[in-house]
Amino acid sequence: MLSRALRCAPWRSSPRRLLSAKAAAARRTPLFDLHTEFGGRMVEFAGHQLPVQYAAGGIVAEHKHARESAGLFDVSHMQQLRVCGVNRDSLVSFLTVADVAALAPGQACLSLFLNGQGRIMDDLIVSRCREPHFYLVTNAGCAEKIQAHLDHWAGVFQARALDVRLEYMDAALMALQGPRAAEVLAKGVIDFKLADLAFMHGRYATVFGVQDCRITRCGYTGMDGFEISVPPQGAMTVARALLDGPLVKPIGLGARDSLRLEAGLCLYGNDIDETRTPVEAGLMWTVSKRRRQEAQQRGSEAFLGGEQLAVASATKPEVRRVGLLGLEGPPARHGAAVFAENDGDEPIGVVTSGCMSPSLNQPVAMGYLRRANSAVGTPVRFEIRGKRYRGVVAKMPFLPATYYTGGLR
Incomplete structure (x- = not known):
């Protein structure tokens, strides 16, 4: 889980500490040499060596640069x-x-x-x-x-x-995210106009001279951006071209986590897993009306788990995934208990992800609360290191999404 990795990562004690034995044994992505060149503080994540942050600025600076300009993320572990x-x-x-x-x-x-x-x-x-x-x-x-x-x-x-x-596929995958992302990527794409590529659409292209790349206009930050699948031998060429100038900086796992949390996006293993249904997780929007009807009529013949999903969607869930804002104290992290405002002894829920929002300068989190306590504006208290701090149920995303609204569809 990324939130746990960030709290326990070896770089916290010493920025120049060598990789742990576990991290050293993890797989290198095609962009590993680039990470070391930029002073990446490497940790093991999902069986790969990936940077939590880079030497130049730190997590908050990386986060803000991605929000204000553009950031390049190595997601080749996907x-x-x-x-x-x-x-x-x-x-x-x-x-x-x-x-x-x-x-x-x-x-x-x-x-x-x-x-x-x-x-x-x-x-x-x-x-x-x-x-x-x-x-x-x-x-x-x-x-x-x-x-x-x-x-x-x-x-x-x-x-x-x-x-x-x-x-x-044996391919690198990088994400270019932020308001200046299209401006930078457009310099390396001649097969089509990026302005014609709509959000959640993709196509194959040559990128900065590297053939057989796939560009998809999507991302994990709530902003305009692209995921670019690149043959491994061309990954360094594309990455260096994107980083050639002040607009784009490399971004590590730490800022990736805070960016996606501000956008209200789930991290598998923290916010969703095999104990949760799409109904509880607030992800029924991924199931179209036609697919819901198929599940009701044909059950699991329509799709795996369809019968059970139809049953779950017919009743109100006992718990719901919600956004949470901290009103005082430190940010509530993964696993923190959530209590009602009256400080009862029985928790009403649990935090699944949390951080100090660099954009809002305020603690933000998401988690699961009992349905009766899940309405936006409901006061809550977080238990953090034995003390309780005031918070409130909030609407997600915490920042307005800025996805691209143009393009051909």
């Missing part, structure tokens, strides 16, 4: 794959809640893998490519579990004489 074959639509439709039939060529969506109990196995991005395949990006921490899951069901489909194939 699992990328293509789903191919004549029956690829059927496989993706069965394994995710995505409304595959509604996705136009080039369009992407945030979706969920559900288990047989209708709970969240992972969140992912599903892209219907103009080429004959889907492009999926799943979380690194779930890679082994999800690969086994995908392989199993692909085998089931193949045993039924259905034509499906999975192609796991």
Whole structure:
């Protein structure tokens, strides 16, 4: 879990401390040399060596630079794959809640893998490519579990004489995020105009001379930006070109976490996991009306976990994921108990992610509260190191989203 990694990371005690044995044994991404060149403080995260922050400024400075200009994130630890074959639509439709039939060529969506109990196995991005395949990006921490899951069901489909194939990709993945991101990336893309690329749409292109890249207009910060999949041998070329000038700086895991939390976005393993349903997590918006109707009519024949999701969505959940603002004291972190304003002995919920917001200069968090205590404006108290501090249930995102609203659709 990233929040825990940040609290326990070895760099807190000494900025020049050598990698731990665990971090040293982790995989290097294609951008590892770039991280060391910029003084990245490396930790093990999801089996990879990744920078928590860089030497030049620190987490808060990186966070603010991304918000004000643009930041480059190494997200090569994420699992990328293509789903191919004549029956690829059927496989993706069965394994995710995505409304595959509604996705136009080039369009992407945030979706969920559900288990047989209708709970969240992972969140992912599903892209219907103009080429004959889907492009999926799943979380690194779930890679082994999800690969086994995908392989199993692909085998089931193949045993039924259905034509499906999975192609796991060996590619770097970087995210360029911030208000100046398009301006910088446009200098390296000549195949099409970035202004024509709508939010949650993508296409293949040559980027700064590197062929076979895929650009998707999306991200994990609540801002305009792009995720760029790059053949590993070209990753350093693209990254160096993006960093050539003052507009873009490299951004580590620490600022990535605070940026996504300000945007109200979930981190798998902290805010969602296999104990939570999309209803509790406030993610039913990822399930279209048509898919909900399919689940009600066909249950788990429509998609895995569909029957259980239909049952869960028919009743109000006992708990809900909510935003939380701290009104005093330190930020409430993952695992902090939340109490009602009257300081009762029984917790009404738990914090799943929290930090001091660099943009608001105020503690922000998200977590799960009993439904009766979950309305925006409800006063609460956080228990932090044996003391209780005032807070309030707040609307998410904590900052207005600035996603790109133009482009061709």
